[in-house]
């Protein structure tokens with residue numbers, strides 16, 4: 001099939017994702033077609049522990065990945081020889097899981113004599129909106145909100161990211177998950193909290209908006225999480241009111257920090273959101289209004305592309321090959337990386353538990 005063609009639109013990439021608790025494989029073409037994809041969530045394995053257990057995650061990836069690669073190739077009616085390159089997440093993430101996916105990608109690339117593209121998982125999220133929206137050009141202002149990250153990035157091209165803000169403590173997805181745990185909603189928490197907000201009053205519980213109005217550009221969610229805990233323990237508030245008030249406080253922080261980034265940087269034609277928290281309808285709605293106010297285009301990937309998936313990893317591989325058509329592949333001894341910031345030049349920020 002496409003292996004003999006040079007046109008980047010005709011390239012076929014097999015992507016592998018295993019950085020957290022989703023095992024995922026996808027085949028995507030350079031013309032933005034998701035030919036086949038499968039995702040296996042490990043929610044059931046981790047639920048008894050209230051969060052992702054790294055060893056359990058790595059073992060589950062190891063058990064599922066090889067049969068899933070075969071199944072996705074079968075779904076696409078292809079053999080591994082038909083793809084033009086193998087793209088695998090090489091970090092950042094839980095190192096055991098990343099190693100399972102990256103080693104599988106290396107083995108496939110070696111066996112089929114195809115280039116290996118080692119993809120930064122965050123770059124997968126950052127470029128995923130372009131898989132869904134072919135009109136979305138560079139630059140764009142990206143809010144990346146997931147279980148491990150909360151960043152504002154200026155996306156200036158493939159491989160060109162400038163971090164404008166990050167969290168000094170917790171990621172927003174983490175804050176949703178912890179709120180869910182406090183309220184007894186189980187794991188994973190984000191969707192359950194969102195569900196409960198529908199019966200609650202977002203003004204009922206006074207909660208802080210950490211760093212709102214601050215001169216520094218960053219986010220902080222640890223204090224909000226503690227305030228949620230105190231509100232719950234006071235016994236004075238209904239869980240739905242706490243959930244709704246928490247979500248509103250988090251959204252107010254997002255809008256405040258994004259407004260600051262918009263004020264202090266040259267204009268961006270588009271505002272884009274990516275990462276698991278981008279699945280939240282109220283977050284999307286608030287960002288869409290912000291984009292409207294600034295007459296910017298607003299793009300949010302479909303829900304299935306927001307949470308971890310392999311189509312975004314394959315797509316990042318497509319973008320890399322489109323930019324560098326003669327790319328021969330990353331070296332097969334490339335290492336899995338638990339940390340891998342998108343903007344290596346970004347200054348470290350104060351605070352403990354900085355994610356990237």
Ligand code: AMP
Nearest residue numbers: 146147173190191275276277279280308
């Ligand atoms: P990721 O790290 O990109 O896989 O995203 C997972 C994170 O997104 C977890 O922390 C989830 O709780 C969070 N998440 C997923 N769906 C929602 C939602 N509807 N509202 C808020 N957070 C969500």
Ligand code: MG
Nearest residue numbers: 146147307308
């Ligand atoms: Mg992710």
